[in-house]
Amino acid sequence: MTELRRCSRCMIPETHETIMFDEQGVCNICRQQEFKREAIDWNARERQLRTLIDSYRGRYSHDCIVPFSGGKDSTFTLYHLIKEYKVKPLVVQFDHGFLRPQTLENNVRTLKQLGVDFLSFRPNWNVVKKLMLESLRRKGDFCWHCHTGIFAYPMQIAVKQNIPLLIWGEPSAEYTSYYGYDEQEEVDERRFNRFVNLGISADDMQGMIEGIEPRDLDPFRYPPVKDLRRVGVRSICLGSYLPWDVKSQVALIERELGWTGDDVEGVPRDYRYEKIECFMQGVRDYIKFLKRGYGRTAHLTSIDIRNGRLDRERALRLVDEHDGRRPPSLDLFLKYVGLTEDEFLEIAREHVVSPWSASAEPKGAGQPLHDMPQWDPTVSFVSIESLRAAATSR
Amino acid sequence: MIAIVDYGASNLHSVRHALETVGAEVMLARTPEDILAAERIVLPGVGAFAQCVTSLRASGLMQALHEAVFDRGRPLLGICLGLQVMARDSEEGGLHAGFGWIPGSVRLISSALAGMKGPHVGWNEVLLSRSSELFKGLRADPTFYFVHSYHFVPDAAEILAATTEYGGPITAAIQRDNLFATQFHPEKSQQNGLRLLENFLAWKP
Amino acid sequence: MLKIRIIPKLLLQRSRNVKGVRFEQMRDTGHPVTNARIYDAQGADELIFLDIDASVEGRSTLCDIVSKAASEVFMPFCVGGGVRTVDDFHRLLQAGADKVAVNSAAIEYPSLLSEAAKLFGVQCVVASVDFRWEEGGPRVYTHGGQVATGISVLDHVRRCVEAGAGEILLTSIDRDGTMTGYDVDVTRRVSSAVSVPVIASGGAGTLQHMVDVVREASASAVAVGSLFHFTDQSPIKARAFMRVAGIDVRREAA
Numbered sequence: 001m002t003e004l005r006r007c008s009r010c011m012i013p014e015t016h017e018t019i020m021f022d023e024q025g026v027c028n029i030c031r032q033q034e035f036k037r038e039a040i041d042w043n044a045r046e047r048q049l050r051t052l053i054d055s056y057r058g059r060y061s062h063d064c065i066v067p068f069s070g071g072k073d074s075t076f077t078l079y080h081l082i083k084e085y086k087v088k089p090l091v092v093q094f095d096h097g098f099l100r101p102q103t104l105e106n107n108v109r110t111l112k113q114l115g116v117d118f119l120s121f122r123p124n125w126n127v128v129k130k131l132m133l134e135s136l137r138r139k140g141d142f143c144w145h146c147h148t149g150i151f152a153y154p155m156q157i158a159v160k161q162n163i164p165l166l167i168w169g170e171p172s173a174e175y176t177s178y179y180g181y182d183e184q185e186e187v188d189e190r191r192f193n194r195f196v197n198l199g200i201s202a203d204d205m206q207g208m209i210e211g212i213e214p215r216d217l218d219p220f221r222y223p224p225v226k227d228l229r230r231v232g233v234r235s236i237c238l239g240s241y242l243p244w245d246v247k248s249q250v251a252l253i254e255r256e257l258g259w260t261g262d263d264v265e266g267v268p269r270d271y272r273y274e275k276i277e278c279f280m281q282g283v284r285d286y287i288k289f290l291k292r293g294y295g296r297t298a299h300l301t302s303i304d305i306r307n308g309r310l311d312r313e314r315a316l317r318l319v320d321e322h323d324g325r326r327p328p329s330l331d332l333f334l335k336y337v338g339l340t341e342d343e344f345l346e347i348a349r350e351h352v353v354s355p356w357s358a359s360a361e362p363k364g365a366g367q368p369l370h371d372m373p374q375w376d377p378t379v380s381f382v383s384i385e386s387l388r389a390a391a392t393s394r
Numbered sequence: 395m396i397a398i399v400d401y402g403a404s405n406l407h408s409v410r411h412a413l414e415t416v417g418a419e420v421m422l423a424r425t426p427e428d429i430l431a432a433e434r435i436v437l438p439g440v441g442a443f444a445q446c447v448t449s450l451r452a453s454g455l456m457q458a459l460h461e462a463v464f465d466r467g468r469p470l471l472g473i474c475l476g477l478q479v480m481a482r483d484s485e486e487g488g489l490h491a492g493f494g495w496i497p498g499s500v501r502l503i504s505s506a507l508a509g510m511k512g513p514h515v516g517w518n519e520v521l522l523s524r525s526s527e528l529f530k531g532l533r534a535d536p537t538f539y540f541v542h543s544y545h546f547v548p549d550a551a552e553i554l555a556a557t558t559e560y561g562g563p564i565t566a567a568i569q570r571d572n573l574f575a576t577q578f579h580p581e582k583s584q585q586n587g588l589r590l591l592e593n594f595l596a597w598k599p
Numbered sequence: 600m601l602k603i604r605i606i607p608k609l610l611l612q613r614s615r616n617v618k619g620v621r622f623e624q625m626r627d628t629g630h631p632v633t634n635a636r637i638y639d640a641q642g643a644d645e646l647i648f649l650d651i652d653a654s655v656e657g658r659s660t661l662c663d664i665v666s667k668a669a670s671e672v673f674m675p676f677c678v679g680g681g682v683r684t685v686d687d688f689h690r691l692l693q694a695g696a697d698k699v700a701v702n703s704a705a706i707e708y709p710s711l712l713s714e715a716a717k718l719f720g721v722q723c724v725v726a727s728v729d730f731r732w733e734e735g736g737p738r739v740y741t742h743g744g745q746v747a748t749g750i751s752v753l754d755h756v757r758r759c760v761e762a763g764a765g766e767i768l769l770t771s772i773d774r775d776g777t778m779t780g781y782d783v784d785v786t787r788r789v790s791s792a793v794s795v796p797v798i799a800s801g802g803a804g805t806l807q808h809m810v811d812v813v814r815e816a817s818a819s820a821v822a823v824g825s826l827f828h829f830t831d832q833s834p835i836k837a838r839a840f841m842r843v844a845g846i847d848v849r850r851e852a853a
Contacts (some may be wrong), residue, residue, distance in 0.1 A: 017831075018839040094705065108782075139831040191639030199833055201637060204629030207615050225671075351830050354805040404692035404719075411670040440692070441719055487717075510601075511796045511819060513722040513765045515698075516646055517849050519601040532796050537602060537849050539645075541697055541722045541767070560601060582675045582697060584639060586851060 004293050004356060010302035011315050013188040015292035015353045017195070018177045019096040029176045033306045036173070036181045041244055043211045049241035052234070053085050055066035056165045062090040062117065064165040067154040069093065070107040071277040073169035075259055076237045078247040082114050083169060090163060094153040094219075095122035096146040096278060101371050102262040103277040110257050122154055123219045126380060127212060131220075133337040134209050136344075139198045140291050140351025142337070143284060144205070148197050148220035151187070155233065164232045171239035175299060189222050246273070246303060264296075265366050268318050271300045279375050282327030282366065293356035295323035325360075325366035335379055397423035397432030399476075401449050404432035405581060409438045409473065412581040416571070416592040419598055425479070426458030434594070435459065435468055437575075439475025439546055442499060443544070444490040447479050456493060463495075463573060470573030471594050478566065479583045480575060486544050496568060503547040503560060510561040513543035520566045520578070528567070536586045538566070538578035545577060572599040602849045603813050603841065605834045606643035607827050608800060609634055611650045611680065614660055618824050620776035622651075622729075622744040623758035628828040635668040638827075639654060643674065643834040644849060647768065647822055649700065649727070650680025651743055658687065662694040666801040669695025677768070679727050679769075683708065689717045692723065700727040700768055703741035705759055706748060707772065721795075726759035727768040729754060736787045738820025744772045752786050753792050760793045767793060768822065771801035778804025778825050784818035798822050807831060 004013035008025035012211040020028045057063050066081060066089040068074040081087045091111065096149050099107075128145050130273065135144030158166055171185045173176055177193045178330040179185040193201075201222035206214055251261040261272030266283025275281045281296075290297075301315035334344060349358040400409055400422040409421050413436065422427065423429045436583040439446055450456040472480060481492040484500035492500070503514055517537045522529055529536070540558070547552060547563040555569035558578075567576045574594065580587035609616045609631060616634050617625035648668075650661040654663050658681050665678050678691045679700025688699045691698055699719075704803055705726050716724050730737045730752045737752040755759070757769050769789050771782035781802045790797045796819035799812040804827045812818045826832050841848045 014843075017836050020839050020843050089679045141831055141835055150811040177839070189636075194642075194835060195638040195833070197637070198831055199637050199641070199827065200629065201633035203633045204616075204637075207629065353832075354807055405697075407666070408673070408695050409657075409692070412673050415673070440697075440723070442717070445799075512794060513720075514601065514818065515722055515766060515796055516604050519600065519602075533851070537851055541675065542721050543720060579675075581673055583643075584674050584851075587673055595674050 007302075009312070010305045011298040011312075011319050012302050013292070013294050013298070015356045016176075019359050023232060029173075029175065029302075029308055032173050034176060036243060040181060042241075042245075044209070045241045048140055049238075050085065052236070053087060053165070053267040057087070058099055060163050061161060063087040063161050064167050065090050065154050065158055065163050067091050067092050067094070067150065068118075069150070069277050070103045070110065070252065071275065071361050072246065072250050072259070072273045073111055075106070075253050075257065077167065077169035078110070078114060079253055079257060080242075082116070089116055089118045090157070090161065092147075092154045093118070093120040094149040097122055097125060097128055097148065098279045099277055099376050100262065100279050100377075102260055106259050108245045110259065110307055113257055119157065120372070121219065123149060124216065124275075125378070127216045129336055129379070130209050130212065131205065133248050133339070134205070135198060135200065136287075136337065138200070138208070140287060140348060141198055141282075141284075142287070142333075144198055144200060145220060146278075148192075148202070148222075151192050151196050152222045154221075155223050155228065155235065156221075158233050158235075159227045159368045164234060166233065166235040167236070168237045169239060170244055171237040174239065174244055174303070185237050185241055187237060189225065189228075192222055192338060196347065207293055245307070246306070247309070262371075265369060266325060267296050267300060268322055271297075274300055275282055279329060279371075280382065281368075282369075283333045286324070286327050286330065287348055290345070290352050290358070291351045291356070294319070295385055296332070297322040325364045326362065326364070327366050328368040328372065329356070329375075332375060332377060335377065338379075366380050396431055396434045396436065397421050397429055397437060398436045399429065399450075399455055399527045400424050400566050400598055401446070401453065401455060403438045403446070403475070405438045405441045405473070405495065405579065408581040409436060411527070412588060412591055413595075416588050416595060418591075418595055423455075426454045429455060429462050431465070432462070433468065435462060435470045436550075436594075437470060437472045437476035437479075438581075439473060439477075439479065441475060441530050442486040443478060443492070444477065445477055447490060447492055448477065459472040460493070460495075467518050467572050468480040468556045469572045469594070469597050469599055470574070473571075473581070474542060474577060474579060477565075477575035477577055478544065480573070481546055485543065495573070496546075496548070496553055496570065497550065498546055498553070500544050501547050503543060503564065507565055513541070514545075514560045515541045517565075518558045518560065518578075520558050523551070526555050526567075526569055527550040527597050528555070528569070528590055530593050531589050538576070538586060539581065541555065542577060558568075602644065603818075603846050605802065605809070605837050605841070605848065606645045606798060606820050606822045607634075607638045607834065608647040608649065608822040608824045610649055610824070611661060611664065612652055613646060613681075614664065617651070618776060618828050621772055622775060631664045632667050632671065633697050635672045638834060639823050641672050641834045642838060642849070642851070645677060645820070647677045648679070649701070654681070658690075660702075661779040662690050663677050664695040665691060668779075669790075671845075672772055677725055678823045679725070683711070683719055685711070685714050686835060687835040688719060688723075692719060696723075698723045700725040701764075702727040702729065703746070705762075705764075706739070706741055706750070709758075709762065712759060712764055714763070721763050721765035724764050725766045725768055726756065726764035727770070728756060728759070729772050731772045735822035737782075742771060753788060755815045756789050756793050760795050764795060766798065768798045768800055771780075774802030775800075776825050777802060780804060780808045781812040781816070783812050783816045786812055786818055786829075790817040796820065806837050807844075810841055810844040813841070814820060
C-alpha cells in the first residue's frame with residue numbers, strides 16, 4: 001500500500017487539496033492555526049462584527065440570512081447570533097435530500113427554541129440524481145448539487161427578499177488553505193468558483209447532461225453579479241470574527257438547545273457531532289479515501305491535534321482503524337445513481353490523486369448506522385417497481 | 395469621471411471593464427476636449443511605439459494630456475506602452491522621439507544576454523522602490539502580469555516606483571507628482587490589478 | 600523572478616468548450632465565459648482559447664466570447680483558431696486577447712507572423728504548433744491535426760521565431776487528452792532550440808506531469824485541459840503542488 005507523506009504534526013497527507021509542507025514538514029493548515037491563535041486580535045474582530053451587524057439591523061424584513069443545515073456549525077452560528085447579537089434572522093435551508101432523522105428532529109427543536117423564521121427548499125430529485133452521476137463521473141465527487149445549492153440558494157433568497165447580510169459559520173481556513181486566516185473570507189462567487197462548485201457552474205452543467213432545461217438548474221445557479229450588487233450583498237463567516245472551536249461549540253449547543261449528535265460512518269464514536277446531517281456522508285468519505293488515501297477520521301483527529309486534545313500516535317491508530325472502510329450506505333447510493341459497485345470503483349480509480357494508488361487493499365466493511373432503515377430508498381417511480389421485483393425474487 | 399484615452403489601443407476595453415468593475419464612471423476620450431473635461435485620465439497602450447506617439451501627437455491628444463497633467467494637475471495612469479511613450483525616446487523599430495515627460499529611454503530588454511527567454515511574458519514579482527498610495531493593500535512583493543519586449547530605462551532611479559527582475563532590473567512602475575505609469579497590465583493582473591486601479595481612483599497626489 | 604504559468608486550455612466548438620482525445624471524440628466541458636470566471640477564481644495565470652471550428656462564423660463568435668470573458672475576468676488571454684490575417688489579429692486583440700495564436704496560417708502565409716509582429720509586437724504573436732511522431736521524428740500537423748505537413752518541428756519553430764513569434768504553444772497530438780504526461784523529449788528540444796518561452800501542451804494527467812515538463816524540459820508554462828476538466832484538480836491545487844515540488848509559481852491565489 002502507498003505510504004503517504006503526512007504533516008509532521010497532524011494527520012493530513014500530501015494528497016489533500018492545497019496542502020503545502022514547510023521545512024519542518026508542518027502543513028499550511030497547521031500553520032494557519034498558529035496564526036489564528038497568535039496573530040489575530042479576536043476582540044477587535046468581535047467589535048467589527050458588532051458594528052457590521054448594527055449597520056444592517058432593523059432595516060430589512062430580517063437583519064440577516066443564516067444558511068442552515070442543522071449540523072453543528074450552522075446550529076452554533078444561529079444560536080450565537082441570536083444570543084450575543086440579538087438578530088432577527090431568516091434561516092434558509094437548502095435540503096440536499098439526505099437529511100437524517102436525528103437532524104430533522106434537532107432542527108424542529110432548535111428553530112422553535114430560538115423563535116426564527118425558516119425557509120427550506122429541496123430540489124427536484126430526478127434532476128438531483130442526474131447531477132450526482134454526472135459530477136461523480138467528471139470530478140469523482142457526487143455532491144455537486146449540494147455544494148452549489150447550499151451556497152447559491154441562500155444568495156438567491158438574499159436577492160429576492162432584499163436581505164443584504166448573510167452570515168455563514170466555519171471559515172474554510174479551518175480545513176483547507178484556499179483562504180488563510182490572514183485574509184477575510186468573503187463567501188462570494190469567487191470563493192464559490194474557487195473550490196465550492198468543483199469547477200462546474202450551472203451553465204457548464206447544462207451542456208453536460210441530457211434531458212434537463214436551463215431552469216431545472218436554477219437552484220444551483222449563483223445569482224448574477226449585478227443583482228448581488230444592487231442589493232449590496234455582504235456574505236461573511238462567523239468564524240472570521242471569533243476563534244472557531246468545534247468541541248466547545250458542540251458542548252454549548254448540546255447544553256443550551258438539546259442538540260443531539262449521531263453516529264456517522266467511517267469515524268470513531270467520539271466524533272458523534274461531525275456531519276451527522278447527511279446520510280450519504282459515508283459514501284462521500286469513502287470516495288475521498290479511494291481517491292486520496294484518507295478520510296474523515298484523518299481530518300477530525302487533525303483538528304484535535306491542532307487544538308492539543310490528541311496525540312499523533314493515537315490519531316494514527318484511529319485513522320488506520322476507521323478511514324477507508326466500505327460504508328453500508330454505498331448500496332443505497334448505487335441504487336440512486338444506477339451504477340454497479342465495479343463501475344463505481346472504476347470511476348473512483350480514474351480520479352486517484354497521485355502518489356496515492358488505486359491498488360490499495362480493501363479495509364473491510366464498516367458498521368451499518370442505526371437509522372438506515374428509515375432512509376428513503378426511492379429511486380424513481382419506475383425503479384421502485386423494479387426494486388420490489390428484485391426484492392421478491394431474492 | 396475618468397477618461398480613457400481612445401486612440402485605438404487594443405487593451406482599451408479591458409481597461410474600461412476593469413475600471414468599471416472597481417466602480418469608476420468611465421468616458422472614452424477621443425478629443426482634446428474630452429481629456430480636459432476629465433478628473434483623472436488613463437492612457438492605455440499596446441503595440442508599436444512610433445505609431446502610437448505619431449497618432450497621439452497628430453490628434454492633439456498629447457498636447458491635451460500635457461495640459462491636463464502639468465497645468466491642471468490631473469492624475470494620469472499610463473499602462474504599458476502608455477508608460478513608454480512618456481519617455482524621451484525609444485529604440486523600437488529605429489530611434490523615435492517620445493513625449494519627453496520622463497527622463498530616460500525605451501530599450502530592448504537584454505534578456506538574451508543573460509540567457510533568459512525573451513520577450514518578458516508572464517507574472518513577475520514587483521519590488522516597491524518606495525511606499526506608494528498606488529500599491530496600498532497589496533503584499534510587499536505583489537505579482538503582476540507583464541507582456542513586453544522593450545522597457546523604460548530611467549536616467550536616474552528617483553522616478554522609479556517599482557521594479558522587477560528579468561535578467562536585470564526592469565522598470566515596473568514610475569511615479570512623479572500626479573503621474574503614475576506601469577509597465578505591467580493592471581487590467582490583466584486579477585485581484586492585484588483591480589486593487590491598484592481602485593487605488594488610482596482614490597489617489598490624491 | 601518570472602513565474603512558471605499554469606494555463607487552462609479551452610477548446611471552443613459551437614460556443615461551448617469541449618475536450619477530446621487526440622483532437623477527436625469531443626466531450627462538452629462547459630460554457631466558455633463561466634469557465635473563464637471559474638479559472639480566474641482558481642488563480643489560473645492565463646487562459647488559452649482555441650476555436651476548433653475555425654470557420655468564418657466561428658471567428659466572429661470567438662470574438663464575442665473573448666470580449667464577454669474580457670469584460671468579466673481580468674487576466675491574460677491567448678486566443679487562436681482560424682487566424683489568417685492581420686485583421687484577425689486586430690479584431691481579437693480589440694476583443695480583449697493579449698496574444699494571438701497562429702497555427703495553420705504560419706505555414707500557409709509565411710509573412711503573417713512577421714507582419715503581425717511588426718504591427719502588434721512580437722510579444723503578442725504566438726506560434727501554435729501541433730505535432731505527431733512519425734518515422735524520422737516529430738512532424739508538424741495543421742488544420743486541427745488533419746493535415747500532415749512533413750515539416751520537422753524543430754525547423755518549423757525556428758522559422759516561426761525568426762519570423763516574429765514571441766512564444767510557442769507546443770501541443771503533442773499523440774498525448775492530447777490521454778493524460779499520460781507531456782512529451783517531455785520534444786518539449787525539451789524545442790525549448791533549447793528557440794529563445795522564446797515555450798508552453799507545453801498535451802498529456803497532463805497528474806500534477807507531477809506538470810512539474811516534470813517544467814523541470815526536465817524547461818517549459819515556461821504548462822497548458823492543461825483534461826486534468827482540470829475531468830478530474831477534481833484545479834489551477835489552485837496544481838499551484839500548491841508545484842510549489843511544494845520547488846517550482847517558482849505565483850503565490851497569490853488570484
